[in-house]
Amino acid sequence: MTGTAPCAPYTLGDLAEGTPCCVPQPHLEIRDLSIAYGGQPVLAGVGLDIPRGCITALIGPSGCGKTSFLSALNRLTDLIPGCTVRGIVRLDGGDVFDAQVDTLALRRRIGMIFQRPNPFPLSIRRNLDMPLREHGVRRRDEREDRIEAALRGVGLWDEVRERLDAPALGLSGGQQQRLCIARALVLQPEILLMDEPCSALDPLASAVVEELILRLAGRHTIVIVTHNLAQARRIANYAAFFWMTEQVGKLVEFGQSRTLFDAPKHSLTAAYVSGRSG
Numbered sequence: 083m084t085g086t087a088p089c090a091p092y093t094l095g096d097l098a099e100g101t102p103c104c105v106p107q108p109h110l111e112i113r114d115l116s117i118a119y120g121g122q123p124v125l126a127g128v129g130l131d132i133p134r135g136c137i138t139a140l141i142g143p144s145g146c147g148k149t150s151f152l153s154a155l156n157r158l159t160d161l162i163p164g165c166t167v168r169g170i171v172r173l174d175g176g177d178v179f180d181a182q183v184d185t186l187a188l189r190r191r192i193g194m195i196f197q198r199p200n201p202f203p204l205s206i207r208r209n210l211d212m213p214l215r216e217h218g219v220r221r222r223d224e225r226e227d228r229i230e231a232a233l234r235g236v237g238l239w240d241e242v243r244e245r246l247d248a249p250a251l252g253l254s255g256g257q258q259q260r261l262c263i264a265r266a267l268v269l270q271p272e273i274l275l276m277d278e279p280c281s282a283l284d285p286l287a288s289a290v291v292e293e294l295i296l297r298l299a300g301r302h303t304i305v306i307v308t309h310n311l312a313q314a315r316r317i318a319n320y321a322a323f324f325w326m327t328e329q330v331g332k333l334v335e336f337g338q339s340r341t342l343f344d345a346p347k348h349s350l351t352a353a354y355v356s357g358r359s360g
């Protein structure tokens with residue numbers, strides 16, 4: 083991988099250890115990745131390196147396989163009946179698709195945030211306590227510290243500290259999405275996969291989550307699907323453009339987002355980012 087990207091700001095010193103910077107070194111290496119549902123290919127031959135600590139945006143029209151690609155990275159695709167994935171995904175050099183891989187441990191290292199906020203219908207506290215218990219954090223004081231750190235990390239602590247036992251579903255949409263990000267952060271993941279995390283939010287809540295994503299970068303590697311090209315331009319260090327050819331999604335271009343948006347190499351990319359197609 084060549085080129086450099088600016089370090090994103092970060093302020094989450096109390097979360098996971100890690101290089102607090104976007105560096106042009108692969109955290110995930112993807113080679114010849116193909117995905118099919120019921121034998122029908124939807125994505126073929128994708129290869130790219132996701133740089134460590136950076137924000138990588140996945141862009142492209144609906145149906146070109148961005149969500150499927152994202153879901154393969156932490157093997158959420160294992161949970162979809164009829165879905166087959168071929169190719170290689172390496173996390174720090176280790177094969178994610180190896181039969182010996184503990185998928186629970188893998189998803190602790192690579193967390194996922196979905197398009198619609200999906201807190202459990204439990205209290206705010208239990209939303210964060212439950213994953214910690216499931217992942218074997220037995221000491222209550224440690225769980226409490228991690229819950230507070232995660233809520234502070236997403237800027238929710240001051241908003242909810244007096245009502246930790248209130249239902250999470252009573253929070254606003256934007257607060258619920260930040261709670262879902264906290265639920266991923268509480269497990270101290272290295273990588274966060276985000277599938278259109280702002281698309282169900284109003285503009286103000288969306289701006290807060292976008293700012294949060296910028297703060298999380300550096301400590302965490304972030305891969306985000308977004309249809310909002312202005313957002314991708316604002317926040318992404320790197321961008322990958324997917325397009326459908328003969329009903330199958332392909333990666334057309336990947337690189338530093340400044341280059342992809344301002345001086346794309348491929349005519350399809352140029353047409354899409356200028357709004358002339360897609």
Ligand SMILES: Nc1ncnc2c1ncn2[C@@H]1O[C@H](COP(=O)(O)OP(=O)(O)OP(=O)(O)O)[C@@H](O)[C@H]1O
Nearest residue numbers: 119120124142143144145146147148149150151162
């Ligand atoms: N569980 C599934 N079973 C069958 N087909 C699926 C499934 N999930 C996705 N697909 C199909 O795979 C293709 C790629 O879908 P995917 O959601 O990955 O694309 P996308 O680029 O993320 O689209 P969007 O931007 O609209 O979310 C689509 O044709 C979709 O209908």
